[in-house]
Amino acid sequence: MFHPISAFIGLRYLRGRSGDRFSRFVSYMSTAGITIGVMSLITVLSVMNGFEAQLKSKILGVLPQAVISDESGKTAYTEVAPDFIQALSNKPAEPIVRSEAVIQSASQLAAGYLVGIEPGDDDPIGQHLIAGYLPDLQPSRYRVFLGHTLARSLNVSMGDKVRLMVTSASQYTPLGRIPSQRNFTVAGIFNTGSDVDGQLMITHIGDAGRLLRYSKESISGWRLFFDDPFVVGELSQQPLPKGWEWSDWRDQRGELFQAVRMEKNMMGLMLGLIVGVAAFNIISALIMVVMEKQSEVAILKTQGMTNNQILSIFMVQGASSGIIGAVVGGGLGILLATNLNTLLESMGVALFSVGGQLPILINPVQIFVVVVLAIALSLLATLFPSYRASSVKPAEALRYE
Incomplete structure (x- = not known):
């Protein structure tokens, strides 16, 4: 002083x-x-x-922030996520099916990221819909929500048909290796204001599972939710039970x-x-x-x-x-x-x-x-x-x- x-x-x-x-x-x-x-x-x-x-808010609010899955690539589905998974998430963990996919319209072809969800009232994608309603994603109806950038590049709008193809679930036939594919109807368009709109495709978890040739008792993993997506760096260091693995948004958007x-x-x-x-x-x-x-x-x-x-x-x-x-x-x-x-x-x-x-x-x-x-x-x-x-x-x- x-x-x-x-x-x-x-x-x-x-x-x-x-x-x-x-x-x-x-x-x-x-x-x-x-x-x-x-x-x-x-x-x-x-x-x-x-x-x-x-x-x-725009990118990490829509993309899965973190997913815990079985090391085999397919996770057994249960009504409620295991306790150690629930303890890591700020709200109840949800089942998810995800994969890289190719989408084709009558005039264009593009690659993107397919995510199958159980539509709920509080799902983040619902806040960004500019056309369609979240309850429209019903099982066995094969409907898909597209980002407005992707929809524009494919030249499709509400009600149009698109073909989704997944190479990871391809089959060997006499004509060679053919990817799993199915026609979907565009039932919604969303706008997050980011580059995610040019890649992300959202559909019902059951339809995505059938496209990937999963059984009814299999999913890709459990989706976690956080108030701050940047906590994944700390949470990813926590040990998981044997046979489980961690992945998060840094795999897709970490460099950005x-x-x-x-x-x-x-x-x-x-x-x-x-x-x-x-x-x-x-x-x-x-x-x-x-x-x-x-x-x-x-x-x-x-x-x-x-x-x-x-x-x-x-x-x-x-x-x-x-x-x-x-x-x-x-x-x-x-x-x-x-x-x-x-x-x-x-x-x-x-x-x-x-x-x-x-x-x-x-x-x-x-x-x-x-x-x-x-x-x-x-x-x-x-x-x-x-x-x-x-x-x-x-x-x-x-x-x-």
């Missing part, structure tokens, strides 16, 4: 005298640099957090989220360097102040001030610039992030071709960490100039006065 007289003198030095214009200018510029750096860092991180959260996280880290590093440069400007400002104030420091020492008190004076002066810049930058960053879409709209800047806005997610903990680190970096930058000031020898400083 600073001695009151040290804090008083340090704040007086921060304001400066009318004759110290250049040193005051450098001090103000370092404060402004920290303000701009913290504001930019908070704004960019809020946008990147929004993109990450949007991807989690790694790229988003890498981009967020790199943007944070680049903008953090702005704060670092501004903090080092404090060093140059303080060194100039120390050189100007040598005689005053010498007089303070002759009046009984200790080296630690002199050290505290210049630490207060330098740290005050960092604290003011970090706090003001944090407030401006929150204000800018909150009103960023409104500001872009008023400037006539359109970042998306068809409507849409930048997703913004302000993380209070992240903001607190950014502000605290900026203050700590500023405080660190004051150590060397403050030490130089405390080591001034009164006899030498006042020799030519």
Whole structure:
């Protein structure tokens, strides 16, 4: 804790005298640099957090977040999932049948990811349907829901017939190896706003099982649900009973989220360097102040001030610039992030071709960490100039006065 007289003198030095214009200018510029750096860092991180959260809700809300299955590839179906599986899921685990598949329409052919589910009122796909109803997925009716991007590429709409083919369940015939295939009717179209819409196909678990040539007592595995899909990294490390294996969304979308996280880290590093440069400007400002104030420091020492008190004076002066810049930058960053879409709209800047806005997610903990680190970096930058000031020898400083 600073001695009151040290804090008083340090704040007086921060304001400066009318004759110290250049040193005051450098001090103000370092404060402004920290303000701009913290504001930019908070704004960019809020946008990147929004993109990450949007991807989690749109992609991982529809794709199976995690599946526990038998190592043989086929899992025995029971009315209720085993207890160790239920303990890992935030809501009751559900049976699932899944496989890579090829879909063919009258005019086009595409590859995708087939998922067979037991349709329920709380199934995530129901929130993204733009045509059709979830109860339309009934057993033995061979109906399928397609993403709107996939439906458009196949040139199909509601009621059209498509052929689903699964190579993993192919049969050997006199004509060669023929994949398991069956005609399905398009009964629904969904839109998640992500690339999943170009690959995902949803059908009833019974129809998917028959396409894959599963028996009625077999499924691909048990589907788990989480409030935060990123917990799969921790849960996947937990040991499972012998004969069971774990798979999760990282197999299909892990690289995408790694790229988003890498981009967020790199943007944070680049903008953090702005704060670092501004903090080092404090060093140059303080060194100039120390050189100007040598005689005053010498007089303070002759009046009984200790080296630690002199050290505290210049630490207060330098740290005050960092604290003011970090706090003001944090407030401006929150204000800018909150009103960023409104500001872009008023400037006539359109970042998306068809409507849409930048997703913004302000993380209070992240903001607190950014502000605290900026203050700590500023405080660190004051150590060397403050030490130089405390080591001034009164006899030498006042020799030519």
